[in-house]
Amino acid sequence: DIVLTQSPATLSLSPGDRATFSCRASQSVSGFLAWYQQRPGQAPRLLIYDTSKRATGIPARFSGSGSGTDFSLTISSVEPEDFAVYYCQQRYNWPLSFGGGTKVEVK
């Protein structure tokens, strides 16, 4: 099974800051990595798929990069609605798997 490890667990930021967080896979996922945002009390929402492709309606301040086993999600300038938990997920192999999440909180 592919294990995804996200870091840091928590990121404390102010609105307008740049946010970057990491997802590392236990083996190559060949670019088949997605990112989701989950706000409190809500279901996850797809942000990025296949490493760097933004899902429909996702603002340009969200970008993804990486390859092989190391991936990152960047928010260029954090907006108030971006304080949430972010998860990575791989679809390279079954069983599909998720990382443990990075919480972006207000500093």
Added chain:
Amino acid sequence: QVRLQESGPGLVKPAGTLSLTCDVSGLSIISSTWWSWVRQTPGKGLEWIGEGYHNGDTNDNPSLKSRVTISVDKSNNQFSLTLRSVTAADTAVYYCAFRTQSPGSGAFDLWGPGKMVTVSS
């Protein structure tokens, strides 16, 4: 607009069977789409349970030790989850979701709002 909605009992007895249904609107259940179940617990985070396709193909997570059945109901445009021999460890929020084959994203494009299920006597 595509919408998913989970339904089913919110309380299941230990050793019993958890059964949930996901109603799909705005998208045909026979499209090139995997119909999925994901659960979330405070301790284990997000866990993929499994998925089904309209032709009867399924994939599920071996960690659930063959307790899972996922089926797609073409007549009612819905899909369902059955999880047998439940324990307290199966207490979670259960989400239905879908992911569309190429040229779709292959990721979980949309999720239902979630259904809290508690396993307790």
